[in-house]
Amino acid sequence: MEGQDRNLAEICLKVDGCEDFVFKGRIFSECSWYDEEFGIQTRQKLYVTDTSDQVYYIVRSGAEKSRKAYRLSFDNGLYTIWNGSFQISLTAEMLKVALRSLCGLKAEIEPAVDEMLGAVNA
Known part of the structure; x- marks a missing residue:
């Protein structure tokens, strides 16, 4: 465990x-x-944080530059998504419905979505 802590750094996005x-993460x-x-x-x-949350960072360049980040955490049976403001x-179950709707996924893809959510909980 000590070796893993050395791989963590203070990150500012x-x-x-x-x-x-x-x-703090990697x-x-x-x-x-x-x-x-x-x-x-x-x-x-x-990124994976020291508390096992996941942080997604998306940077776009070009005519419409943007920098966005989302933190995903899991606690007491709930997934919480935070974008810095909201x-x-x-x-x-509701997260799976939202993912399918937003990404235009069919219900048949649910095993893959379950696998992805399982990775978040690991």
Whole structure:
């Protein structure tokens, strides 16, 4: 456990329209891509915090620059999503409904959504 603590650092993410996201954690994964049609580069980073929360950071460059972050935590059977200004808490079932609706997913994808939510709880 001590070795894992050494990999954690104080992280400060600049976010548009609200206070910076400041937490202790480490980067878990990242990716980027460039949309040639619209001239937009998007970078996404996923962090894991010292409290096992997940922080998603999305930065877009181009004509419409933006920096957004979302913190996802799980406690007492509820998933809480916070964007620096607002937060919402949902049960696992309601979060699955929201994910399917927002992403246009069919009900058949539910096993994959369950797997993803299971990873958040791990």
